[in-house]
Amino acid sequence: MRASExxxxxxxxxxxxxxxxxxxxxxxxxxxxxKFGDLAANCALVLAKETGQNPxxxxxxxxxxxRAASEHIARVEVAGPGFLNVTFAPSYWQSAVLRVExxxxxxxxxxxxxxxxxxxxxxxxxxxxxxxxxxxxxAAVGDSxxxxxxxxxxxxxxxxxxxDAGKQMRTLGRSIWLRVLELSGKNALPFPEDCYQxxxxxxxxxxxxxxxxxxxxxxxxxxxxxxxxxxxxxxxxGIRNDLTDFNVHHDVWFSELSLLHxxxxxxxxxxxxxxxxxxxxxxxxxxxxxxxxxxxxxVLRKSDGSLTYFASDIAYHANKYERGFTSITxxxxxxxxxxxxxxxxxxxxLGQPRESFxxxxxQLVNLLQEGEQIAMSTRAGAFETLADVIKEVGTDAxxxxxLSRKSDSKLDFDLSLVRQxxxxxxxxxxxxxxxxxxxxxRRAFERGLLPDGPGExxxxxxxxxxxxxxxxxxxxxxxxxxxxNRSPHYISYYLMELAGLLHRYYAAHQVxxxxxxELIAARLRLLxxxxxxxxxxxxxxxxxxxxxx
RNA sequence: GCGCCAGUAGCUCAGUCGGAUAGAGCAAUUGCCUUCUAAGCAAUCGGUCGGGGGUUCGAUUCCUCCCUGGCGCGCCA
Numbered sequence: 014m015r016a017s018e019x020x021x022x023x024x025x026x027x028x029x030x031x032x033x034x035x036x037x038x039x040x041x042x043x044x045x046x047x048k049f050g051d052l053a054a055n056c057a058l059v060l061a062k063e064t065g066q067n068p069x070x071x072x073x074x075x076x077x078x079x080r081a082a083s084e085h086i087a088r089v090e091v092a093g094p095g096f097l098n099v100t101f102a103p104s105y106w107q108s109a110v111l112r113v114e115x116x117x118x119x120x121x122x123x124x125x126x127x128x129x130x131x132x133x134x135x136x137x138x139x140x141x142x143x144x145x146x147x148x149x150x151x152a153a154v155g156d157s158x159x160x161x162x163x164x165x166x167x168x169x170x171x172x173x174x175x176x177d178a179g180k181q182m183r184t185l186g187r188s189i190w191l192r193v194l195e196l197s198g199k200n201a202l203p204f205p206e207d208c209y210q211x212x213x214x215x216x217x218x219x220x221x222x223x224x225x226x227x228x229x230x231x232x233x234x235x236x237x238x239x240x241x242x243x244x245x246x247x248x249x250x251g252i253r254n255d256l257t258d259f260n261v262h263h264d265v266w267f268s269e270l271s272l273l274h275x276x277x278x279x280x281x282x283x284x285x286x287x288x289x290x291x292x293x294x295x296x297x298x299x300x301x302x303x304x305x306x307x308x309x310x311x312v313l314r315k316s317d318g319s320l321t322y323f324a325s326d327i328a329y330h331a332n333k334y335e336r337g338f339t340s341i342t343x344x345x346x347x348x349x350x351x352x353x354x355x356x357x358x359x360x361x362x363l364g365q366p367r368e369s370f371x372x373x374x375x376q377l378v379n380l381l382q383e384g385e386q387i388a389m390s391t392r393a394g395a396f397e398t399l400a401d402v403i404k405e406v407g408t409d410a411x412x413x414x415x416l417s418r419k420s421d422s423k424l425d426f427d428l429s430l431v432r433q434x435x436x437x438x439x440x441x442x443x444x445x446x447x448x449x450x451x452x453x454x455r456r457a458f459e460r461g462l463l464p465d466g467p468g469e470x471x472x473x474x475x476x477x478x479x480x481x482x483x484x485x486x487x488x489x490x491x492x493x494x495x496x497x498n499r500s501p502h503y504i505s506y507y508l509m510e511l512a513g514l515l516h517r518y519y520a521a522h523q524v525x526x527x528x529x530x531e532l533i534a535a536r537l538r539l540l541x542x543x544x545x546x547x548x549x550x551x552x553x554x555x556x557x558x559x560x561x562x
Numbered sequence: 563g564c565g566c567c568a569g570u571a572g573c574u575c576a577g578u579c580g581g582a583u584a585g586a587g588c589a590a591u592u593g594c595c596u597u598c599u600a601a602g603c604a605a606u607c608g609g610u611c612g613g614g615g616g617u618u619c620g621a622u623u624c625c626u627c628c629c630u631g632g633c634g635c636g637c638c639a
Contacts, residue, residue: 038579044582045582045583045584045585046582046583049582053581053582055581058581068619092582093581093582094581094582094619094620095581096581096582139639176639179639180638180639181639184639295637296637297637298637299637308564308565308635309635311637312636312637313637314637315637316637317637319637321637321638321639322638322639347566347567347632347633347634348633348634349633349634350565350566350567350633350634351565351566351633351634351635352634353566354565354566374566374567376567376568376632376633377632377633384573417575417576418574418575418576419575419576421567421568422567422568422575423567423568423631423632425574427574430574430588433601434601435587435588435601437574437587437588437589438601439587441601442587442601442602444601445599445601445602446602448599448601449598449599449602451599452598452599453598453599454598455598456598457598460598502576506576506577506586509586509587510586513586513587516602516603517602517603517604519598519599519602519603520594520600520602520603520604521603521604523597523598524598525597525598526597526598561599562599562601
């Protein structure tokens with residue numbers, strides 16, 4: 014059991030003995046200042062507030078009981094307004110190594126998800142052009158979130174929703190078709206503004222013409238259809254390749270068209286109508302989202318008979334619930350935030366609990382070079398696409414950069430910084446810690462010092478070692494928090510801190526140069542546990558843990 | 563005009579279901595490589611947590627009013 018859980022279990026017993034119910038808001042966390050001990054518990058403060066008691070007196074009573082409660086408790090002090098500052102015996106922290114060794118690759122995993130079926134949907138970019146850097150951030154966040162939730166005990170499926178129906182797909186076909194005509198010298202008209210401008214459209218047109226030199230002789234209708242089918246396939250292949258290169262995995266690729274073919278959208282509209290949430294007005298079909306807190310009601314079917322995106326999005330989410338997910342997380346670009354109230358309204362109208370649906374907003378990415386903004390124009394400039402960025406800085410550096418910020422805040426992505434090997438670019442700092450450990454292990458092996466030696470963990474008593482042990486102990490809690498708050502960046506910050514402690518330890522103490530073999534063996538065990546923990550954390554971010562750098 | 567997000571050290575950012583003297587990296591200054599990887603370590607410097615009120619024993623955190631920036635407010639997709 015990790016330390017904070019252990020402490021809370023002791024405190025629960027103590028409060029029980031005193032005849033109080035355990036306050037759920039009470040926490041046991043490392044204090045800001047180490048001089049306050051290993052963990053600070055605020056339960057006396059919370060309890061005093063609830064019961065109108067003197068917090069310090071209550072804390073004293075709890076402290077007395079706590080001191081007698083376990084041999085692992087070395088010291089308990091009442092401080093400030095009524096904190097319980099608790100210091101554990103080193104033996105407790107040393108046992109963290111055992112917990113890492115026993116769990117191995119699973120260290121940090123937990124079961125707070127209780128096996129609930131959870132879906133994380135992310136990227137879901139329309140297959141009308143290559144992924145750009147903003148999609149990359151959503152991809153990193155969604156993919157990492159799926160990994161983290163899986164590790165925290167959810168049964169996670171990662172999904173990509175393909176908007177393969179609707180007007181923009183026809184626009185794609187038309188864009189390519191017009192380029193085909195242009196390249197064949199048949200059309201001197203200026204290229205329309207509402208068509209896709211990117212160079213990739215021209216490239217696809219050229220490719221198609223090379224394969225079929227008679228293509229431009231088709232009728233417009235057939236030409237557009239051909240171009241659409243071909244273009245979508247090429248672009249979609251490109252998207253899948255980019256995601257693979259970016260170490261991003263989706264379990265399910267869900268087609269909007271398949272929903273329409275099944276009649277699921279009509280069915281959903283009928284369902285809303287029967288439930289009294291949809292009504293006809295001005296020749297259109299409306300959804301009364303205001304009844305669920307939205308600003309205004311929204312159109313489902315326009316007066317010209319065509320469906321809105323919102324209609325198929327509702328059907329899509331209804332479908333998610335039909336597939337048995339009880340936790341649904343959508344990762345959206347922040348420019349879609351205005352969509353949240355109506356989607357929440359839809360979830361409520363479908364009779365699903367509010368907490369079953371989450372949206373993680375990912376803010377736009379500001380692409381810089383040497384501190385200067387690179388214009389994200391429609392022109393296909395250098396480094397605009399995700400593929401270019403990966404090529405330029407690598408998957409590890411790009412993912413770590415995306416995941417080391419709260420997703421809902423703007424991100425300056427400076428190519429020159431992400432390329433740099435400095436603390437401005439912490440991915441190397443963390444990876445280097447792992448590589449250093451591996452280097453020591455290799456050297457130990459060469460010298461015949463087995464990394465698997467028993468090593469008396471009780472010898473790990475210096476301050477740097479205890480700092481590492483205390484932090485190892487916390488990983489499971491960090492993963493839980495990251496999963497519950499849908500915040501992959503918690504993992505990044507944890508890893509930077511752990512890497513920092515490792516580097517400090519490395520500089521302060523010789524592992525292989527320790528006084529005796531027992532101490533060497535104990536330190537090798539500690540290093541191995543730290544290495545495993547770094548690796549597990551990096552895996553959650555989808556970043557590699559290299560053995561050497 | 564309305565709504566969402568943000569404003570924390572010179573820069574980039576954590577922290578915010580109320581807690582103790584607000585943290586990290588970078589930058590700046592100064593040390594540390596004949597010893598396990600210097601992509602590293604140590605030390606110094608650096609703050610009215612955008613501003614004003616309020617609630618509280620206690621507010622960067624909660625409420626309220628402003629200021630600044632980004633985004634969004636279609637029978638668009």
